[in-house]
Amino acid sequence: MPELPEVETMVRGIRQAVAGSLIVGYEACPNTCRPLTVRPTLDRQAALCVGHTIVSVRRRAKRVLLELDHGWTFVIEPRMTGLMLLADPPDVGHLRVVWQLRHGGESRSLWFWDRRGLGTISLLNPAGLERAIGPHKLGPDALELTADHWREICGRTARPIKVALLDQKLVAGIGNLYASEMLFRAGISPLTSACRLTASQRDRLQAACSEVLLEAIRYEGSTLSDGTYRNALNQSGGYQNAHRVYDREGEPCPVCETPVVRIVQAQRATFYCPCCQSRTRRRASQK
DNA sequence: ATTAATGTTCAGAA
DNA sequence: TTTCTGAACATTAA
Numbered sequence: 001m002p003e004l005p006e007v008e009t010m011v012r013g014i015r016q017a018v019a020g021s022l023i024v025g026y027e028a029c030p031n032t033c034r035p036l037t038v039r040p041t042l043d044r045q046a047a048l049c050v051g052h053t054i055v056s057v058r059r060r061a062k063r064v065l066l067e068l069d070h071g072w073t074f075v076i077e078p079r080m081t082g083l084m085l086l087a088d089p090p091d092v093g094h095l096r097v098v099w100q101l102r103h104g105g106e107s108r109s110l111w112f113w114d115r116r117g118l119g120t121i122s123l124l125n126p127a128g129l130e131r132a133i134g135p136h137k138l139g140p141d142a143l144e145l146t147a148d149h150w151r152e153i154c155g156r157t158a159r160p161i162k163v164a165l166l167d168q169k170l171v172a173g174i175g176n177l178y179a180s181e182m183l184f185r186a187g188i189s190p191l192t193s194a195c196r197l198t199a200s201q202r203d204r205l206q207a208a209c210s211e212v213l214l215e216a217i218r219y220e221g222s223t224l225s226d227g228t229y230r231n232a233l234n235q236s237g238g239y240q241n242a243h244r245v246y247d248r249e250g251e252p253c254p255v256c257e258t259p260v261v262r263i264v265q266a267q268r269a270t271f272y273c274p275c276c277q278s279r280t281r282r283r284a285s286q287k
Numbered sequence: 288a289t290t291a292a293t294g295t296t297c298a299g300a301a
Numbered sequence: 302t303t304t305c306t307g308a309a310c311a312t313t314a315a
Contacts, residue, residue, distance in 0.1 A: 003294075080310085081312095115312075116294090116309090116312080117311075118296080118310060118311090157303080175294065176294060177294075226294090269293085289315105290314100292315100293313090293314105297307105298307095
């Protein structure tokens with residue numbers, strides 16, 4: 001579930017402790033249920049990274065980047081249930097990989113925890129990094145979109161706007177939850193073809209996109225009912241309480257009290273208000 | 288006790 | 302070229 005706000009929260013949560021640290025060990029966790037998808041192999045990664053310093057901790061779309069002093073970079077994809085932790089995992093059985101760090105005189109550990117095990121950890125040289133997260137692979141970051149970007153995004157496909165928002169080549173960082181939330185905020189039907197959005201709808205979507213993502217970051221992300229997402233200190237996020245439509249099928253729309261509807265688009269659940277997000281009727285702007 | 292659903296990404300097919 | 306389908310895996314709700 002980590003989408004842009006959750007990954008941004010991870011990065012902010014570990015940056016202080018991790019940036020500038022020397023890697024003194026890197027290995028699979030002793031109790032791990034199974035090895036994770038790791039490229040190259042874990043041993044090879046360890047040989048490449050131990051003895052080097054982490055010079056920066058950044059986010060690209062839904063990935064965490066740990067850049068090392070010799071130009072190699074860890075690219076960590078949490079996918080559905082991956083977490084970066086500094087302490088206190090939800091359970092020990094799903095700890096997968098640990099970085100042993102030293103910063104000044106202090107030792108500490110950074111863990112990758114992943115219940116479903118769909119996450120990946122790659123250690124890439126600059127060319128590999130470019131291939132993995134470059135502009136031909138991932139579109140512009142969802143927090144840095146201009147009006148021109150939105151025109152480009154919408155012009156490129158006839159798919160429903162909800163489906164287009166999830167295409168990481170078009171725009172990177174938005175996931176299923178926040179796509180529904182930002183379309184509600186913008187008052188746009190998820191069924192509208194992306195290329196048929198009007199200029200004013202695109203403007204509303206641009207505003208709604210950054211508002212929703214920044215608000216979610218401020219709340220440190222969304223911890224859904226399964227409780228999987230946690231910050232670097234194993235604490236829940238707070239944004240789930242502020243969701244307007246996501247996972248609220250049948251509950252009254254916070255604006256007009258029409259029951260929220262759940263549909264399926266591209267095999268993913270979409271939630272929306274059929275009144276505020278009507279395809280035909282024009283409505284006033286809303287909060 | 289099966290079956291459906293859950294966030295994400297990718298390979299392979301239509 | 303673009304778009305759709307299923308699979309990777311673990312866990313919970315119905």
